[in-house]
Amino acid sequence: xxxxxxxxxxxxxxxxAAVAAACLCWWAGPIAAAQTETLAITxxxxxxxxxxxxxxxxxxxVRAPATGxxxxxxxxxxSPTGTPVVQHTVSVRAAPGAVLRVFLPATLYDARxxxxxxxxxxxxxxxxxxxxxxxxxxEIIVVLSDEPLGLEAMSARGxxxxxxxxxxxxxxxxxxxxxxxxxxxxxxxxxxxLGDPQRRALQQWIWSGGxxxxxxxxxxxxxxxxxxxxxxxxxxxxxxxxxSGAAVQPFTAKPGSESVDAAGTRAVRWRAGRGRVxxxxxxxxxxxxxxxxxxxxxxxxxLADAPSPAVFELxxxxxxxxxxxVRTQALVGVLIVAYIVAARRxxxxxxxxxxxxxxxxxxxxxAATVIAARAAVFARADASGVVASAIAEGLPGTRxxxxxxxxxxxVSHTGDFVIGAREETLLRPVPPASVTVVYDGRxxxxxxxxxxxxxxxxxxxxxxxxxxxxxxxxxxxxxxxRAGVPIDPAWVYQAGRVQAVGPIGASAQIVxxxxxxxxxxxxxxxxxxxxxxxxxxxxxxxxAILKSIPTxxxxxxxxxxxxxxxxxxxEVTPHLVLVPLLASP
Amino acid sequence: MPVTQALNPVxxxxxxxxxxxxxxxxxxxxxxxxxxAFLLLSLPPEVGRFELxxxxxxxxxxxxxxxxxxxxxxxxxxxxxxxxxxxxxxxLALSAFGAVEIAVGKLISSVGYxxxxxxxxxxxxxxxxxxxxxxxxxxxxxxxxxxxLATALGVWGAWLGGRFSSDFTRSFLYxxxxxxxxxxxxxxxxxxxxxxxxxxxxxAVRNGWSWTFGAVTAVYAIAAVAGVVAIVSHLTVMRTGxxxx
Numbered sequence: 144x145x146x147x148x149x150x151x152x153x154x155x156x157x158x159x160a161a162v163a164a165a166c167l168c169w170w171a172g173p174i175a176a177a178q179t180e181t182l183a184i185t186x187x188x189x190x191x192x193x194x195x196x197x198x199x200x201x202x203x204x205v206r207a208p209a210t211g212x213x214x215x216x217x218x219x220x221x222s223p224t225g226t227p228v229v230q231h232t233v234s235v236r237a238a239p240g241a242v243l244r245v246f247l248p249a250t251l252y253d254a255r256x257x258x259x260x261x262x263x264x265x266x267x268x269x270x271x272x273x274x275x276x277x278x279x280x281x282e283i284i285v286v287l288s289d290e291p292l293g294l295e296a297m298s299a300r301g302x303x304x305x306x307x308x309x310x311x312x313x314x315x316x317x318x319x320x321x322x323x324x325x326x327x328x329x330x331x332x333x334x335x336x337l338g339d340p341q342r343r344a345l346q347q348w349i350w351s352g353g354x355x356x357x358x359x360x361x362x363x364x365x366x367x368x369x370x371x372x373x374x375x376x377x378x379x380x381x382x383x384x385x386x387s388g389a390a391v392q393p394f395t396a397k398p399g400s401e402s403v404d405a406a407g408t409r410a411v412r413w414r415a416g417r418g419r420v421x422x423x424x425x426x427x428x429x430x431x432x433x434x435x436x437x438x439x440x441x442x443x444x445x446l447a448d449a450p451s452p453a454v455f456e457l458x459x460x461x462x463x464x465x466x467x468x469v470r471t472q473a474l475v476g477v478l479i480v481a482y483i484v485a486a487r488r489x490x491x492x493x494x495x496x497x498x499x500x501x502x503x504x505x506x507x508x509x510a511a512t513v514i515a516a517r518a519a520v521f522a523r524a525d526a527s528g529v530v531a532s533a534i535a536e537g538l539p540g541t542r543x544x545x546x547x548x549x550x551x552x553x554v555s556h557t558g559d560f561v562i563g564a565r566e567e568t569l570l571r572p573v574p575p576a577s578v579t580v581v582y583d584g585r586x587x588x589x590x591x592x593x594x595x596x597x598x599x600x601x602x603x604x605x606x607x608x609x610x611x612x613x614x615x616x617x618x619x620x621x622x623x624x625r626a627g628v629p630i631d632p633a634w635v636y637q638a639g640r641v642q643a644v645g646p647i648g649a650s651a652q653i654v655x656x657x658x659x660x661x662x663x664x665x666x667x668x669x670x671x672x673x674x675x676x677x678x679x680x681x682x683x684x685x686x687a688i689l690k691s692i693p694t695x696x697x698x699x700x701x702x703x704x705x706x707x708x709x710x711x712x713x714e715v716t717p718h719l720v721l722v723p724l725l726a727s728p
Numbered sequence: 729m730p731v732t733q734a735l736n737p738v739x740x741x742x743x744x745x746x747x748x749x750x751x752x753x754x755x756x757x758x759x760x761x762x763x764x765a766f767l768l769l770s771l772p773p774e775v776g777r778f779e780l781x782x783x784x785x786x787x788x789x790x791x792x793x794x795x796x797x798x799x800x801x802x803x804x805x806x807x808x809x810x811x812x813x814x815x816x817x818x819x820l821a822l823s824a825f826g827a828v829e830i831a832v833g834k835l836i837s838s839v840g841y842x843x844x845x846x847x848x849x850x851x852x853x854x855x856x857x858x859x860x861x862x863x864x865x866x867x868x869x870x871x872x873x874x875x876x877l878a879t880a881l882g883v884w885g886a887w888l889g890g891r892f893s894s895d896f897t898r899s900f901l902y903x904x905x906x907x908x909x910x911x912x913x914x915x916x917x918x919x920x921x922x923x924x925x926x927x928x929x930x931x932a933v934r935n936g937w938s939w940t941f942g943a944v945t946a947v948y949a950i951a952a953v954a955g956v957v958a959i960v961s962h963l964t965v966m967r968t969g970x971x972x973x
Binding site: 472475476478479482483486487489490491493508511512514515516518519520522523 | 747748752753756757760761764767768844847848850851852854855856857858859861
């Protein structure tokens with residue numbers, strides 16, 4: 144779908160309306176035409192379907208003017224009350240006349256007036272396009288198919304579950320933009336219209352808890368073997384061309400997959416990270432099946448299998464305060480004591496009530512005041528920053544982790560500030576606040592909003608693996624840590640009890656003593672964030688996916704690579720890592 | 729040569745006693761210590777000492793300063809805190825100075841000492857305001873309010889020192905006045921509760937200058953002038969009574 148100020152594929156009615164508008168506002172015509180040439184919205188959400196207040200993919204077409212362009216595209220998304228306005232910005236650079244297709248992840252809050260898109264260069268606005276009114280959805284089912292699936296009639300659909308038939312090139316290149324999606328259905332896909340970032344995003348979204356359903360397209364199985372799905376599939380087809388005319392296609396199930404029966408339709412599925420990939424052997428878009436009771440029952444069974452994305456409510460674990468560095472407190476203390484001592488001298492100077500003495504006292508007082516003012520600025524800068532809670536949950540079967548961050552701006556000595564996160568982590572103000580989110584390889588967040596709260600989500604490499612050879616009530620723990628930073632301190636968690644295992648370097652082999660288990664509630668307060676550790680225990684016990692894994696390695700990692708930057712200063716936020724431990728016989 | 733030779737001799741004597749005597753210097757040191765303690769609490773709220781994170785810590789610092797300056801100025805003037813060399817009204821009534829000269833001297837010594845104490849804590853105030861990123865105007869308004877209130881209390885304290893010879897009565901009345909100013913005014917119905925100095929300080933910290941702030945400060949100044957008139961009347965009555973006797 145392509146949405147622009149004036150559609151290029153306009154019919155007669157649109158043309159007539161455009162002419163009428165041009166007659167009414169003849170003077171505005173050249174401006175509108177120029178804007179149409181310069182900036183157009185290619186796609187909002189998934190075929191126009193948007194779940195409000197979640198990451199939404201947007202594709203924008205920028206046609207560079209005759210002088211070229213080196214600026215930014217900014218989407219100003221207002222909350223339903225009009226303020227605050229969250230701005231999402233991406234840089235654009237193009238030679239004269241070049242046409243760029245730009246991806247912009249955004250969060251929309253108001254369906255009636257979602258916001259406006261502006262192309263600016265050097266602070267000067269070149270073109271502005273208002274986003275059209277959008278139909279909000281609770282959940283979106285994304286379909287890659289050149290035939291309708293008849294999903295619209297399914298009773299298992301929620302009241303506001305929308306079906307979006309999406310062109311491959313409009314799939315988002317970052318997995319966070321699938322946030323409002325419940326299921327992705329792939330019936331056929333033109334691999335030439337997909338890029339590697341889009342493939343990786345789909346894969347990472349599944350890892351993060353997404354659901355993928357794959358089916359044959361008639362007798363065409365080429366997409367099963369294409370680069371997008373090949374590694375995700377729980378089955379291997381006998382060939383890229385299925386048995387012609389066969390109602391059910393034969394597959395070879397991969398180890399770790401399971402056969403399921405979706406209301407009479409045979410399916411094979413497996414877990415990929417937190418998510419699940421299901422393959423059905425029949426083409427549910429087959430006109431002979433579409434709308435039949437069997438087809439409906441199969442869809443109902445498939446849609447009843449709800450996704451289980453991780454829920455990270457980390458706000459309650461945020462440290463209440465940000466400690467002022469000891470050196471700053473010491474400096475202030477020393478200055479105060481020095482001044483009190485000096486003030487006694489000041490008293491003697493003024494006691495004589497003589498002009499030179501009084502002048503000396505005034506000079507001394509002025510000098511002390513200036514020093515105090517400088518010290519205040521220094522101390523405030525040192526104390527500025529955010530408090531953050533960060534957790535990295537190892538995704539089973541991958542060498543990646545799902546990282547969730549929650550942070551709160553404590554104080555900013557300059558008013559406006561910039562927070563930066565590593566490339567894979569996307570930051571968003573929650574609740575919406577007057578900030579600018581810069582999506583430029585890595586996320587920057589510019590704001591002056593006091594008390595700003597931000598959440599971040601990303602999938603990052605985490606090359607830590609572990610196995611536990613069980614023996615009696617303990618066993619031998621073997622950990623390979625190729626992350627480059629130690630895990631310190633660390634614990635083994637098993638069914639509501641914990642055991643400290645000490646720091647873990649590049650590799651470790653630790654004997655778990657069956658007598659040293661401690662109920663996790665009885666664990667003494669720990670550093671650096673005990674509240675987050677307790678939250679993690681609870682997360683492991685309640686999360687639908689994680690509680691199926693009995694033993695975990697938990698520990699703190701201080702990795703500069705995954706830290707935040709605050710006003711250019713690197714803030715090493717300790718991450719609590721959760722590593723699933725494989726049981727070894 | 730002292731530039732203050734032209735200064736009122738009563739004020740000069742009082743200020744010398746308050747600024748240079750060992751006891752006076754120790755009082756200043758204690759005053760700075762109290763302000764410093766609250767300054768350390770005024771470090772950015774992340775310090776979280778005493779669960780004061782959410783409170784306006786600059787206001788806490790300024791309130792401590794206000795109360796300390798007001799108390800000390802009045803206490804010295806009323807002789808609740810006695811200093812070697814400082815003459816109370818009973819002594820001065822017997823001197824050759826005129827009643828007006830004595831009253832104005834007490835006014836000047838109160839103004840001078842209040843301003844001196846505020847100025848002495850200026851680096852601490854600037855540090856506190858800077859840490860809280862508050863505008864320096866806040867400190868200026870706070871200083872004006874503090875000095876004016878302290879002057880009024882100083883003048884009326886001097887009057888109390890002359891009017892009541894009993895130490896207990898004098899102290900009791902002085903503390904009653906302090907309670908009335910800092911607590912009693914807060915209990916008054918609106919808009920009269922605006923005369924409460926802590927409330928005005930709070931408004932000044934949050935909103936800066938306001939006409940109400942100006943009016944209340946003027947009321948304190950008028951109270952100080954009224955105190956001067958009371959001292960003159962009292963001295964006149966004392967001297968008339970002494971002559972009659």
